[in-house]
Amino acid sequence: EVQLVESGGGLVKPGGSLRLSCAASGFTFSNAWMSWVRQAPGKGLEWVGRIKSKTDGGTTDYAAPVKGRFTISRDDSKNTLFLQMNSLKTEDTAVYYCTTNEEYCTNGVCYYYFDYWGQGTLVTVSS
Amino acid sequence: EIVMTQSPATLSVSPGERATLSCRASQSVSSNLAWYQQKPGQAPRLLIYGASTRATGIPARFSGSGSGTEFTLTISSLQSEDFAVYYCQQYNNWPLFGPGTKVDIK
Numbered sequence: 297e298v299q300l301v302e303s304g305g306g307l308v309k310p311g312g313s314l315r316l317s318c319a320a321s322g323f324t325f326s327n328a329w330m331s332w333v334r335q336a337p338g339k340g341l342e343w344v345g346r347i348k349s350k351t352d353g354g355t356t357d358y359a360a361p362v363k364g365r366f367t368i369s370r371d372d373s374k375n376t377l378f379l380q381m382n383s384l385k386t387e388d389t390a391v392y393y394c395t396t397n398e399e400y401c402t403n404g405v406c407y408y409y410f411d412y413w414g415q416g417t418l419v420t421v422s423s
Numbered sequence: 424e425i426v427m428t429q430s431p432a433t434l435s436v437s438p439g440e441r442a443t444l445s446c447r448a449s450q451s452v453s454s455n456l457a458w459y460q461q462k463p464g465q466a467p468r469l470l471i472y473g474a475s476t477r478a479t480g481i482p483a484r485f486s487g488s489g490s491g492t493e494f495t496l497t498i499s500s501l502q503s504e505d506f507a508v509y510y511c512q513q514y515n516n517w518p519l520f521g522p523g524t525k526v527d528i529k
Contacts, residue, residue, distance in 0.1 A: 311509065322436075331518075333467075340510065340520055340521070340522050341459075341461075341467065341510055341512075341520040341525050342520065343517060343519070345448040358518070359517060380485050384462070387522075392468055393467070398472070401513075405453065405454050405455075406453070406514075407455060407472055407473050408455055408457075408514030408518060409457035409467060409469060409472040409514075410467075410512075410518075411469050411478065411513065412460075412469075413466040413467055413468070413469075414466060415465075415466055416466055
């Protein structure tokens, strides 16, 4: 059974930093592309960023609102995904979800979706 | 930049009735469209990907259709556990979710 368990959320002041973790089990983590998706209180879903598997280059991509402030990394030896958040703003307040990320093309059709999700961890940025 | 819209914002349906949810993209996304269900206090759950392929374990009463800019999620006979918020998601240069449709009890 696939399990994703986020941790590390909490209250932080504007301008501060926080590091989220996501412990993965039930699948071959090292082969997986992983994303972070967030949801502000009472709002919709917003993609934060993605990291490819190391065999596919291990590269990262980020949404414009977090680019240059957030960094996604992974430790395949510990089956763990990280989100380092710096220079936090009040608008970063949200539940942050760790997800597995499918991206592929077959027969001329491309697919991109998030198939497994953790339960989320709440980050509150407030003075 | 692609803009995603979903309609209606809220859909009131009686148990056992059919629900039809709409998702529209401002430009073509081919069949690269997914649907998610989210219940209060829970993480989203993947229902449909590739516009019409049900994810593992998703009941047959959920079906997706459409391509290009117009997509539909149909729930053939609403069960009590289906009352939730439904989001569509496309990928162009980056993943983008629609604003959601809340399905509540009539």
